[in-house]
Amino acid sequence: MGSRKKQMADAIKEAKKQVAFAKLNNCPTSPRKMRLVADLVRGEKVEKALNILKFNNKEASGRLEKLLLSAIANWQSKNEDADVETAELIVKEIRVDGGSMLKRLRPAPQGRAHRIRKRSNHVTLVVGANNNTQA
Numbered sequence: 001m002g003s004r005k006k007q008m009a010d011a012i013k014e015a016k017k018q019v020a021f022a023k024l025n026n027c028p029t030s031p032r033k034m035r036l037v038a039d040l041v042r043g044e045k046v047e048k049a050l051n052i053l054k055f056n057n058k059e060a061s062g063r064l065e066k067l068l069l070s071a072i073a074n075w076q077s078k079n080e081d082a083d084v085e086t087a088e089l090i091v092k093e094i095r096v097d098g099g100s101m102l103k104r105l106r107p108a109p110q111g112r113a114h115r116i117r118k119r120s121n122h123v124t125l126v127v128g129a130n131n132n133t134q135a
Helices: 002-018 031-041 046-055 059-078
Strands: 019-027 089-098 102-107 113-118 121-129
Touching: 002 019, 019 059, 031 046, 031 059, 031 089, 031 121, 046 059, 046 089, 059 089, 059 121
Parallel strands: none
Antiparallel strands: 019 121, 089 121, 102 113
């Protein structure tokens, strides 16, 4: 019984070694704008994703490019013996959640005020080695 648990623990540890993640918290961009860029790189190979982000002219793409480079570096630190080029890393998951909201007041006609919501977001990016050999 104990050896089976140890085998399962080793298998889980190996699976965790194959993936690495990076998080960006309280990014001062609305989640909707960030999702537009995140949808472009979801499921892509890391090299292609970096090219997409580098040549996209949205502000969010610069932030996501930096986050992707951080996730790659985290994967490298977990797998020091492996090579990034031969591992064929892919963007397994990219999730954009709403963050905290700064609420401000803007003057409106006739003495009224309108509320301005300055949105932020949290991005979680997971990269992993592509084990599925697809033809």
